[in-house]
Structures are given as C-alpha cells and as structure tokens.
Amino acid sequence: MSKTVEFFFDLGSPTAYLAYTQLPRICAETGSQLTYQPMLLGGIFKTTGNASPISIPAKGRYMLHDLARFARRYEVELEFNPHFPINTLLLMRAVTGVQMHLPERFVEFIDCLFRALWVEQRNLNDAVVITQVLERAGFDPQQVLDLSNDEEVKARLKDNTDLALKRGVFGAPSMFVGDELFFGQDRLDFVREALERH
Template sequence: MPNAIEFLFDVGSPTAYLAWYRLQGIVARTGAVLIPVPILLGGVFKATGGAPPGAVAAKGRWMNEDMARWAARDGVTLGKNPFFPVNTLAMMRMLAGLEGDAQFGAVVDTLFAGLWQQGLNLADADVLAATLTAGGHDAPALLALTQSPDAKARLMSNTEAAVARGVFGAPTCFVAGQMHFGQDRLDWVELAAAG
C-alpha cells in the first residue's frame, strides 16, 4: 500500500502552486492518497518568526528564476502576480471550510489559476467572487464560508497543528511521519509515498 501524502499549503505561495500540479502526477504514479491541508502561511510566519523568501532581495530574485525553471520543466504556466504578497485569509478560510468536500480540488485549481496564471488580486472580494463564478462555482456559498465560525476555527487549528509539527513554510508535505519542505523536494515525497 502506498503512503498518504499530507500537503500543507497556502494558495498565496507560488511554490505551493507548482507543488499542487506536480503532486497530481505523483498521486497518479504511486496510487497514494493526497490529503490537502489548508494553512495560513502568515500565521505560520508569525508563530515561527519566519518571513517570505522575497524579504531577502537576492533570495527573491533567485527564487523567481528557480520557479520559472521548474514551471518550464513541468509544463506549468507560472505568471507574476503584481499584487503579491496577497492577503489569503478569506481564501484559506474558504478552503478550510471545504475540507473533505468533493469540490475542494476544483476550487483550489480556480484560486491557484487566478493568482498564478491570471495575476488577479483575489484579496479583493469582488474579484474573488467573479473568479469563483467564472470557474463554475457558487461564489455566494463559498464566500459565506469565509465568515463561518467552523471554517475560521479549522484554519486556525490547521495552522497551529502545522507549527506544532515543525512547519515553518509552505508547501510542506508529510509522508509516513516525515516532513518534506518545498516543491523542489517532491522527488523525496514520491519515494516515500511509493513506500
């Protein structure tokens, strides 16, 4: 039996976007179950004293070049979002409220595409609603989740649990209890998932 892959992510992370699409291939090849876990990256940074890689100018320049290489290699469209860093609180609450729902993956696809292919400001409620509607989703129902006490509590709980497990950024995967940080470590994730 393959091992399950826990994927802790925030849609505001371009490397999480790249990982999301790479993980689909890993799941197909290994037969592993993917368990996506929405977390709030800003909450992780606050709890750990971390900061986005772009906070260091030289690291940010390198990271942009590196992400472009990975995207080209894997055939994934990766654009620049002029609104980056984007406040993802509403989006991540929405996804926390959708955990376990059949439409979860399609909503993640829509949010990632809006941010990292179309370069939209999804922190703007009107833009977010229009993007969800264009993606074929029930925008009012999804936006209602952003104010749901259960969704808020789940996102907070997911984020606190991630920090307690040693998470300091996104994307982070756990396979068979072992942590793998970054989309550039998915080869290790695939090996672990394959058992």
C-alpha cells in the same frame, strides 16, 4: 495502511502552486493518496519567525528565476502575481469551508483560485475580482463568503495551522509522508522516493 502524502499549503505561495500541479501525478504513479491540509502561512511565519524569500531582495530575484525554471521543468504555466504578497486569510477560510462542506468540488475550487493567482495574475484581495473568478468557475460567491465567515470553518483553519506548527512546519509547501517532513516544491523527488519506500 495506504501510502499518503499530507500536503500543507496556502494559496498565496507560488511554490505551493507548483507542488499542487505535480503531487496528484506523483501520487497516482506511486499508488498513494493525497490529503490536502489548508493552513494559514501568515500564522506559520508569525509563530516561527520565518518570512517570504521575496523579502530579501537578492533572494527574491533568484527565486523568480528559479520558479520559472521549475515551471518549465514541470511544463506548467506560471506568472508571478504582481499583487504579491497576498493576504490569504479570507481565501484560506474559503478553501477550508469548501473542503468541509462541498468536498466534491474542493479540487475544482482550489484549482480555480491557484490559476487565478499564479497564471492569470488576478488580485484576489479585491472582492469584485474574487466574485468574477468564482462565478466564472460556477461557484456561488455568497455561499463561499458565508463559509469563510462560519465559526466552525475558522476554527478548523486555526486547528490545521496549529497542527502544522506542532509537526515542525515553517513554510509552504510542506509535505509529510508518515512523520517525515519535506519542505518546498523542489523536494518532490524526495517525496516520491519516500512513497516508493513505504
């Protein structure tokens, strides 16, 4: 059986963005596969009683500094989005729809959205801005909107979120190697160790 990392994520999490920038390299270096599992972080928070660290002022201030530290360590761009927190329901339905129906463009799709949110600081709750971001990346905004409104796509995202909850997920990013859960982009060294053991 091949080694796999299951990456449960929501675009609205800056730490999920940081993990996203590192996981492909970790998987390549350990001969592992990366499986993307879109989920709705708002649903996770609501069910578990968890909340964004930014909701606690002292923790939020610390988190901003810590994100910058990790971005420097990973040598990636990160600019905290002034429109945070972002309602990602439509976005994560779009992600799920593209994964289901345009899998060959899936990574390209999430890349353009992650960068729009966490590098370019775009407001992806604004339909005009989303249209601009998608058109610039060569996607058809109407096709993406149609996928977001597809009942099968909505059900898949709900199922993914329910699966995450059943497996003990309480936030993003959450990664599984086998049945072992690793929470947070600051635990990627443990993910690597788990892959090297398997």
